[in-house]
Every structure is written in C-alpha cells, then in structure tokens.
C-alpha cells in the first residue's frame with residue numbers, strides 16, 4: 147500500500163507539473179458551467195434541482211475529459227522508458243496499477259470539487275435537496291472512476307497517447323449509449339425486451355440516473371465497483387502479458 | 390549471487406535470448422559483450438524482472454525471479470539502457486521517489502539521497518529537472534537511483550553509452566569503486582571497456598552465449614595470442630620468408646617494416662626463442678621485438694560472425 151501511495155503522489159504531482167492539467171481543469175469547469183447555466187437554462191427553470199441541470203451533463207463531459215486525463219498513465223511511461231524503472235522497483239504490478247489509478251482519480255475529484263460554485267449558486271437561489279446533491283457528487287465520482295478504469299486499460303495497450311484516448315473514448319461511448327433512453331427505445335422496437343435490458347444493464351447510464359436523483363442503491367455501487375475491478379484486472383493482464 | 394539458468398526469451402518469431410546460463414559472484418564485474426541486437430538488454434530485463442522469461446529462470450541472492458520477484462528486485466540496483474528518468478522531476482525529487490519505493494522514509498531517506506548525490510557528483514544539478522540535463526548528468530542521475538539503496542547486485546545496461554571520454558572515465562571509476570562488495574554486471578559493445586573495468590566477460594551473439602572467461606582467457610583464443618611482432622629499422626627483403634620458414638611459425642603478416650609472426654599449430658616450439666635466434670643470426674637492424682597478448686576484437690569478431698559485421702562496435 148505504501149508503494150501505491152508513493153506512486154500515486156508522484157503521478158499526481160506530475161499532473162500539476164504540466165500545463166495540460168490546468169487546461170484540463172479550466173475546460174472542465176467552463177464546459178460544465180456552460181452546459182449547466184446556458185444549455186440547461188438553469189436560471190429560467192428556476193428550479194434548485196441540480197440533477198437535471200448539472201449532473202445530467204457529467205457522463206458526456208467525462209467522455210471527452212477522462213480519456214484525456216488517463217491516456218498518459220501507461221502510454222507515457224512506455225514511451226519514455228520509465229516503465230522499466232517503475233516495474234523493476236520492488237513493487238508488484240498491482241501496487242503500480244492502484245497507485246496510478248488513485249492519482250488520476252484524485253485529480254478528477256479535484257476537478258469535480260472545483261464545481262462547488264454551482265452548489266453555492268443553487269443554495270443561494272433556493273433550498274436544494276442536500277441528499278440529492280451528495281448523491282449526485284458520489285455518483286459523478288464513481289462514474290469518473292469507472293471511465294478512468296477504461297482509460298487506464300487502453301493506456302496500457304499502447305505507447306501512443308492519442309490511440310489510448312480514442313480507444314477509451316469509443317469504449318466509454320459504447321458503454322454509455324447502450325443504456326441511454328433514446329438508444330434503448332430504438333432497440334426496443336425490434337429487439338426482445340430482455341435483451342435490451344441486459345445490454346442496458348452493462349451501461350453506465352441507468353446506474354448514474356438513480357444516483358443523481360439521490361438514490362443510493364447498493365446495486366449501482368456494486369456495478370461501478372465491479373466495472374472498475376474488471377478494468378483494473380484487465381490492465382493487470384495486459385501489462386503482465388506484455389512482459 | 391546471480392545465477393542464470395537456461396534462460397530464453399522469444400518475441401514472436403525472434404529468438405532474442407536462447408538458453409543462456411551463467412553465474413556471477415560477489416566482487417566480480419562481469420562484462421556482458423555482444424553486438425547490437427545480440428540479446429544483452431533482453432537478458433538483463435529478465436534478470437531484473439521487467440520481462441518474463443519464455444523459459445528458464447534466474448536467481449538473485451537466492452531469490453528466484455519467478456517465485457519471489459519482489460525479494461529479488463530488492464537486492465538489485467538497475468540502470469536501464471538509455472537511462473530513463475521522469476523528465477519533469479528534479480534530480481533530488483526523482484531520487485527521493487526511488488528511495489521511497491525502496492522502503493526508506495524520513496531522515497534515513499534524506500541521508501540515502503544525499504549520499505547518492507554526493508557519490509554521483511550531482512550537487513550542481515540537484516534542483517534541475519531531469520529532462521533538461523545533459524546526457525552525462527542524466528546517466529548519473531539514473532545511476533544514483535540504482536546505487537541509492539546500496540544493493541548487493543548492480544545491473545547496468547550500457548552505462549557509458551553516448552558519454553564523452555571524461556564522463557566515461559567518471560562512470561567507470563564509480564563502478565570500480567563499488568566493485569569489492571557487490572556483484573556487478575555491465576553490458577557493453579565497447580571492447581576497451583572490458584579491459585578498463587571487467588574482471589570477467591561473457592560474449593553473447595544472436596541470443597546465445599558463445600564465450601565466458603577472464604579478458605586474458607578470451608584473448609588467448611585470438612590468433613594474435615602468443616604471436617611475435619618484430620619491427621625492423623626499415624623494411625627487410627626476405628625477412629618475412631625467413632620467419633615463415635621457422636618450424637614454430639605458422640604465418641607472417643608483413644606491413645612495412647613490421648612483421649607479425651603467428652604461432653604454428655601443433656609443434657609447440659618456443660616461437661619467441663626461434664625468432665630471436667634467427668634475428669641474431671641475420672642481425673637485421675630492428676627497433677623492437679615482443680610477444681603479443683592477443684586481441685579481444687579479433688575474438689569478438691570470430692565469435693559473433695554471422696551477425697551483421699557493420700554493427701560490431
């Protein structure tokens with residue numbers, strides 16, 4: 147565990163030592179702000195409800211930004227050759243993977259935490275449902291972690307960050323769309339109901355939906371945790387295989 | 390200390406390392422010689438746990454790299470080829486990171502980092518980010534990372550590659566200074582390095598181990614080993630013929646005023662005495678007469694033939 151934390155600390159520091167991190171944070175905040183206040187017409191709705199104006203955008207914003215944050219995790223180590231240093235240190239592969247995952251997740255959580263002005267605005271405008279806000283943030287944090295685990299896996303497959311970015315974007319998009327009502331409705335017209343529900347159950351979407359409404363269901367939690375575990379396990383497999 | 394047993398590595402169709410076995414003991418600096426692409430780095434990467442062998446194994450201080458990889462890695466300091474390091478970190482923070490991963494903390498960690506900085510003469514660049522360092526300094530930063538925890542086993546992949554003569558000298562001195570208490574393997578394709586630092590050398594070609602011995606032993610396989618070189622004051626007509634006619638001589642190379650007399654096959658006569666006797670009889674004016682040691686590059690080329698000769702360093 148100590149080794150993981152050492153690795154995570156270095157990784158997190160290296161995020162902030164490159165200007166990309168700040169660009170990332172600014173883009174993330176501007177994008178969520180823009181979508182919340184303009185596209186959702188937050189003020190006109192006059193409803194102190196964050197789930198339909200703020201959290202609803204997160205799956206889409208993450209789609210672009212999480213792969214950008216995760217693409218370097220392994221690809222860059224491989225390109226620069228530092229992976230050879232890291233993996234010949236007395237650490238296990240799992241410790242290295244967990245360390246990197248933690249660092250990137252904390253980075254995303256920092257970005258998420260910086261959206262607090264939205265909450266403040268809501269609290270100022272009306273009496274928001276605190277439970278729903280906490281649930282929304284929790285769901286968003288889990289969603290970020292899940293996207294991240296996908297990005298980590300694609301980053302382990304290549305030394306090219308761009309390839310990693312595109313691959314994880316595509317995989318996340320598929321997982322997202324599989325349960326997005328406009329898509330499931332199309333499929334429901336011809337596919338058997340059980341199939342649609344089965345495919346949709348692999349999607350991030352339904353699980354995020356209930357969380358952002360402030361409903362903390364253990365099944366949703368279990369879903370996120372198992373997707374993350376699965377992806378980290380896959381990363382482990384890929385890295386061991388490339389040895 | 391290091392025991393490599395029948396280790397092989399295959400990348401798809403390429404057999405990069407083919408059944409290599411050797412051992413290295415404490416106090417030894419083992420030179421790992423071979424042309425580019427011979428499989429030196431691949432072998433080192435397997436010993437250090439970065440690559441998994443396709444078959445065979447190795448043990449480091451008694452820890453098998455397959456069954457106890459972390460314990461084995463603890464005993465090793467490793468300088469990979471091209472000395473990779475996190476470019477955005479300063480030299481000091483990079484060494485601190487390495488030290489923390491090695492399990493040090495607090496005052497002990499700082500002590501180890503300071504000692505490594507001093508030993509590798511990095512004071513001048515300690516707060517500079519690694520990415521902006523010159524090749525020589527970068528190499529030393531990575532070297533410092535490898536010796537920080539004072540490991541019993543040190544593995545270095547082309548530690549002097551791309552350095553200028555002064556930097557080479559510094560690195561070799563650092564290596565020799567530590568040799569006594571450690572087991573050291575360095576790979577190189579520079580033959581002079583073997584004489585400069587190694588107590589024993591292994592030659593590897595096309596993934597196979599083709600020679601294993603002290604530099605002297607390897608040299609004795611050379612054609613020039615035991616040959617006698619005569620340098621005359623000026624070229625002497627008929628000298629080469631007379632020398633060739635000696636019973637203990639095999640062949641003579643003549644280059645201007647210099648004749649190299651190679652030892653004859655089986656007869657075991659004393660070539661030097663025979664040459665000296667002939668020269669006394671003829672009393673040709675000469676400048677020098679000496680027995681040759683043999684040349685490592687000759688042995689190297691003979692053993693690694695089949696590999697692209699243009700790549701031989």
Ligand SMILES: Nc1ncnc2c1ncn2[C@@H]1O[C@H](COP(=O)(O)OP(=O)(O)O)[C@@H](O)[C@H]1O
Nearest residue numbers: 400403405423424425426427428429430431432
């Ligand atoms: N990751 C890899 N994938 C495929 N082939 C490789 C890989 N690493 C090394 N090789 C091949 O294995 C052979 C040995 O390479 P290497 O060990 O780097 O040689 P050396 O260090 O002696 O120059 C070369 O033919 C090289 O192309």
Ligand SMILES: [Mg+2]
Nearest residue numbers: 429430431470
């Ligand atoms: Mg090499």
